[in-house]
Amino acid sequence: MAPKRKSDEFFEGDDGDEYNPKRVALADKDDNAVPVAAPAKKKASKKAEKVTYASWRDVPIEGEDEGDIQIYDDCNDIRRKIRALQKTPGFKITHWLSDIGGINSNSFGRFMKATGPMGGAENGTYEAAYKYFEKVRIMEGKKKxxxxxxxxxxxxxxxDPRDSRRKVWVFAGR
Structure with missing residues (x-):
C-alpha cells in the first residue's frame, strides 16, 4: 500500500530504524527525497521518572494514611477550583461529592456560601476537595x-483547619 504523502515513506539507508519524521527532511519536491540527519538531542536531565497513575484515587499524599493531611490552599482557592470544575461539560456535582468522600450536598452548599479565606474551613468539603485537587495536580504533573x-x-x-473568625468572643465594658 502506498503512503498517503511523501513524508510517510520509509527511506532505505536510514540505519534500518523505523520512520522518524524528525530525522528525515525532504530535499526537494520531486521523487528524489534525501534523508537528512536531525540535530543531536540534548541528554535528558537526571529527573525522577514520571509515575503514571490509573486514577486520581491512586495518588498518595503525605499524611493521608495517618489522617493528618497538611492543607495549604485556603477556602477561597478551593471554592474557585470547584466553580471551575463545575463548568466542565458533563460534570455532575452529586457524583463528584460521592467520589471525594461521600460529602453531603447540604454541607457542600454551606461551604460554597461561606466567605473569606478560612470561611468554611471546618466543613468536611474543604479537606475532601483539597485532597481531590492536590491528587489531580500531582497526577497531571503540574507545578505548585x-x-x-x-x-x-x-x-x-x-x-489551621478552623475558621478563627467565628470563635471570637467580644466583651463590652461597663
Whole structure:
C-alpha cells in the first residue's frame, strides 16, 4: 500500500530504524527525497521518572494514611477550583461529592456560601476537595503555584483547619 504523502515513506539507508519524521527532511519536491540527519538531542536531565497513575484515587499524599493531611490552599482557592470544575461539560456535582468522600450536598452548599479565606474551613468539603485537587495536580504533573509555595513557607505544618473568625468572643465594658 502506498503512503498517503511523501513524508510517510520509509527511506532505505536510514540505519534500518523505523520512520522518524524528525530525522528525515525532504530535499526537494520531486521523487528524489534525501534523508537528512536531525540535530543531536540534548541528554535528558537526571529527573525522577514520571509515575503514571490509573486514577486520581491512586495518588498518595503525605499524611493521608495517618489522617493528618497538611492543607495549604485556603477556602477561597478551593471554592474557585470547584466553580471551575463545575463548568466542565458533563460534570455532575452529586457524583463528584460521592467520589471525594461521600460529602453531603447540604454541607457542600454551606461551604460554597461561606466567605473569606478560612470561611468554611471546618466543613468536611474543604479537606475532601483539597485532597481531590492536590491528587489531580500531582497526577497531571503540574507545578505548585507561587501562592502555594508562599503558603508552604508561611504555614510549614499546613493551614489551621478552623475558621478563627467565628470563635471570637467580644466583651463590652461597663
Amino acid at each position: 503555584t507561587p501562592k502555594r509555595l508562599e503558603a508552604e513557607s508561611e504555614h510549614p505544618g499546613g493551614r
